[in-house]
Amino acid sequence: MVGKITNVDIMTVAISRLLQDGETVFHGVSSPLPMVAIQLAKKMHAKNLVYLNIPGGTNGQMSKQNKTSTASHDLHYMMSSYVPLTEIFDLSQRGKLDVAFLSGVQFDRYGHVNASVIGDYHHPKVRLPGGAGSAVLIPTAKKPIIWRSKHDKRTFVEKCDFNTTKGNIYRYVTPLCVFKMENGEVVLESIHETSSLEEVQNQTGFDIKYDQIRITPSPTSNEIRMLLQVDPTRLRYLEFDQKDIKYI
Amino acid sequence: MKRVKLQEAIQSIPHGSAIALGGNTLHRVPMSAVREIIRQDISNLKLIKTAGAIDIDLLCLANLCESVDAGFVSYETQYGLANHYRKAVESGHVKANEHACYTVISALRASSYGLPFMGVKGLIHSDLIEKSDYFDKVIDPFTKQEITVVKAITPDVAIIHVHSVDEEGNAVIEGPKYEDVLLANASKKVIITAERMVKKHFNQAIDIPGFLVDQIVLCPRGADPTSMTKRYPYQHQSLKEVKSLKTKDDLDKHLKKYEYQDYLGSRGYRSW
Numbered sequence: 001m002v003g004k005i006t007n008v009d010i011m012t013v014a015i016s017r018l019l020q021d022g023e024t025v026f027h028g029v030s031s032p033l034p035m036v037a038i039q040l041a042k043k044m045h046a047k048n049l050v051y052l053n054i055p056g057g058t059n060g061q062m063s064k065q066n067k068t069s070t071a072s073h074d075l076h077y078m079m080s081s082y083v084p085l086t087e088i089f090d091l092s093q094r095g096k097l098d099v100a101f102l103s104g105v106q107f108d109r110y111g112h113v114n115a116s117v118i119g120d121y122h123h124p125k126v127r128l129p130g131g132a133g134s135a136v137l138i139p140t141a142k143k144p145i146i147w148r149s150k151h152d153k154r155t156f157v158e159k160c161d162f163n164t165t166k167g168n169i170y171r172y173v174t175p176l177c178v179f180k181m182e183n184g185e186v187v188l189e190s191i192h193e194t195s196s197l198e199e200v201q202n203q204t205g206f207d208i209k210y211d212q213i214r215i216t217p218s219p220t221s222n223e224i225r226m227l228l229q230v231d232p233t234r235l236r237y238l239e240f241d242q243k244d245i246k247y248i
Numbered sequence: 249m250k251r252v253k254l255q256e257a258i259q260s261i262p263h264g265s266a267i268a269l270g271g272n273t274l275h276r277v278p279m280s281a282v283r284e285i286i287r288q289d290i291s292n293l294k295l296i297k298t299a300g301a302i303d304i305d306l307l308c309l310a311n312l313c314e315s316v317d318a319g320f321v322s323y324e325t326q327y328g329l330a331n332h333y334r335k336a337v338e339s340g341h342v343k344a345n346e347h348a349c350y351t352v353i354s355a356l357r358a359s360s361y362g363l364p365f366m367g368v369k370g371l372i373h374s375d376l377i378e379k380s381d382y383f384d385k386v387i388d389p390f391t392k393q394e395i396t397v398v399k400a401i402t403p404d405v406a407i408i409h410v411h412s413v414d415e416e417g418n419a420v421i422e423g424p425k426y427e428d429v430l431l432a433n434a435s436k437k438v439i440i441t442a443e444r445m446v447k448k449h450f451n452q453a454i455d456i457p458g459f460l461v462d463q464i465v466l467c468p469r470g471a472d473p474t475s476m477t478k479r480y481p482y483q484h485q486s487l488k489e490v491k492s493l494k495t496k497d498d499l500d501k502h503l504k505k506y507e508y509q510d511y512l513g514s515r516g517y518r519s520w
Contacts, residue, residue, distance in 0.1 A: 028349075029273050029299055030324045054272060054299075055424035065481075068326045071272050071299070073423035073477040084425060085298070089350040093369050116346055121379045127337040127344060129322035129329065132299060135348035139370035163375040164346075238325045 005219060007175050007194040007246045008033075011147070012227060012236050013219040014192075015173050016041040018145060019049055023098035026052040026088050026141075028132050029071045032235040033147055034101035035062070039230040044223060052091075056084040062230060068238055089133065092140045099170075100141035102134045103148055106160045109186050109206040111167045113138065113146070114160040121162055131164035143170035149239040151176040153205040156186075175244050176200050178216055182209075190214040194246035218248075250417055250463050253514035257439050257463045258284040261405055264314070266294040268356075268435055270408035270428040271474060273301040273324055274482045276421075278409035278441050280470040280510040283503050286310040296356075296403050297321075298349040298427055302474060302490055305330040309499055313342045317382070317401060319349030327487055345380055351398045353427060355382065358400035359434035371396040406435035408456065409470045411479070413442040414449045417458030423477025425455060432456045441467040443479060445513075466513030472506075 015037035019025055023046070027034040038051050039062055051059050054071040057079035065074050076082075091097045105128050106114035115134055119125030138144045148155060151174035172179040172186070176195040179186050188210035191200055201208050219227070227236075237245070258281060261267070267285075271277035282303045285293070292314045295304055299320040307313050309332035316337075321330050321344075336342040347355070351368055358366040365384075372394070377383045382399045408428045410419040419440050421428060432438050438461045445466050469476075473486035493499050 029320060030322065032325060054426075055275075057424075067481065069274050069324045069475075069482065071324065071424075072275050072475055072482075076423055076477075084427075085349070086353050086427060086430065089353060093350075116376070121375070123340065124338055127334045130318060130320045130344075130346045131348060132320035133349050135374040135376055136350045136368060136370040137348075139373050163373075165370070166373045 005224060005248045007192050008236055008240055009219055009224065009227060010192045010194065010216055011173050011175065012037045012040060013223050014178055014216050015145065015147060016044065016223075017217070018143070018171055019046050019099060021046040022048045024050045024052060024091065024096065025099040026097060027070065027101040028054055031070045031101055032068065032238045033149070035070045036227070036231045036236040040223065040227055043226050043230060052083060052088045054085050056082045058083050068235065089136065092137055095140065095142075097137070097141045099143045099145060100133065100137040101145050101147060102132070102138060103146060104131065104134065104164065106155060106157050107146065107172065107186070108157055108160045110184060111169050111181050111186065112160045112163040113165050114162045115164045116162045118161050135165045138165045139168055144168060145170055146172045148172070148174050149241075150244060152203045156203070157205040175240070175246070176203060185209060190216040192216045193218060194248060250461065251415070252463050252465060254280060254284050254441070254465050254467060254511060255514065257281070257465045258288050258290065260463070261285070261290055263290055264292040265290070265404040266296060266402070268296040268403035268406040268431045269300065269303050270406065270426065270431060271471065272424070272426040273299050274487070275424065275475045276409055276426070276471050276477070277303050277474040278407045278470060279303070279472060279474055280467045280506075281407045281409070281439065281441050282306060283506055283510055286312065286499065287503055296352065296401055298352045301330055302487070305332045306490070306499070308332040308336040308342060309493060310496065311341065315343040315345055317345040317347055317352060319347045319352055323487070323491070327491055345382060346376060347382065351382065352401070353430065354398045355401035356427065356430050356434040358398070359402040360430060363400060365397040365399050367395045368398050369396070401434070403431070403435040405437040405439060406431040407439045407441065408432060409441045409467065410456070411442070411476070412444040412446055412449070413440050413464050414446050414458070416448070417461030417464050418449050418454045419456040419461065420449060420452060421455045429455055432460050437462045439463045439465065441465045441470045443468055443470065443476065467510070468512050469509055472509065
């Protein structure tokens with residue numbers, strides 16, 4: 001085996017396995033983890049996945065030049081066609097976008113997402129960057145996936161301060177676990193082997209619902225080998241605080 | 249004809265203008281123009297952008313913004329949040345009109361199509377409908393179903409940095425074009441700053457046709473410290489420096505450093 005496996009590797013592989021061959025998949029700015037997971041999926045099981053991004057480099061590959069931005073012309077490397085952001089949104093509006101990766105700062109039990117403000121909208125305590133495409137992509141994409149590099153009670157809250165958008169979320173992938181939505185509520189799908197039910201409950205601001213306890217499937221040695229190949233500069237770790245990285 | 253110095257182009261922008269800036273987060277942002285706006289202290293600006301970072305942040309530090317219409321305002325991952333923008337909104341100095349990036353696009357398309365508003369799907373689930381002046385619900389006269397709409401945005405001026413422009417104003421962008429062609433169509437006035445000027449583009453795909461362009465400015469390295477496809481990557485050290493600026497004094501020193509470079513194309517330097 002190659003090096004130690006972390007929860008970030010587990011997250012990357014878990015996200016990559018959510019992507020199916022032939023799907024149209026989009027990520028936006030500040031999205032290194034989805035970018036790596038998509039590249040991994042294309043090398044492993046989803047060769048014909050259609051990868052869309054802000055610079056418009058369809059099926060662009062990560063190259064040695066790839067720096068930390070996920071909206072740069074670096075993603076034009078080896079691209080198969082140019083499809084700009086405006087047209088990717090159009091695709092989602094007419095129901096043809098399969099997967100969109102989005103994030104936020106607060107998520108509640110009913111699938112609300114807050115990427116806008118903490119406190120009052122017009123007089124915020126904290127002004128957040130904004131939802132980017134969330135408010136139109138989460139309701140219109142078929143499988144919106146939320147990823148977040150933090151899992152704590154400030155992130156998974158009883159009630160969001162503001163609802164940038166809601167509902168229709170396919171999966172939440174966090175450093176501790178994977179959630180899904182069932183009957184309009186967030187339920188536990190699986191726990192990473194680097195965490196525990198106790199930790200997930202302690203770090204979540206609402207009661208965790210589950211029918212049975214599953215462990216997120218471990219990355220295979222093939223997946224880990226390919227992950228090191230597509231992401232040798234460890235861009236997938238960019239968003240993570242050192243304290244949130246756990247080893248198997 | 250339309251070729252002017254950077255100072256003249258920016259002087260022609262009145263206080264209180266609605267300005268759309270080209271590029272995206274750390275890429276191909278018309279930074280020489282942004283710095284010149286700050287030098288000339290053009291205030292009460294209404295900024296329009298899908299995803300902004302350094303441009304909006306610096307104009308907020310300079311206290312020149314009245315409102316920001318954007319889907320996302322933040323540096324990317326490793327450079328963190330746009331703190332001056334945040335503080336300006338939190339203290340009530342700047343009004344944040346939060347959009348989904350697509351609603352900025354739709355609002356610009358409405359303007360570009362000559363329509364007062366544009367239908368957008370998905371927004372119905374967002375609290376933004378209640379809070380933002382830009383969104384509303386109407387009944388579709390054909391299906392009688394409710395649909396959300398976004399009000400047109402017509403910028404007074406769009407500033408777009410491109411790879412090359414010819415004497416007629418025909419502009420060519422290499423690599424990602426982001427929403428810049430749309431900006432040119434939607435705005436009342438278009439200022440092009442360019443890395444390079446040529447006499448005439450022959451047999452080349454033109455991104456922005458010259459007849460839409462009002463002024464052209466030669467600005468080598470005009471996107472610095474953001475990236476310019478095939479020319480230069482974004483400048484890590486300069487971005488770190490920008491992130492460390494705290495006061496108006498720091499900002500003035502920072503602008504001073506760029507002065508020579510920003511005026512290079514306006515000092516008689518010719519590239520054709």
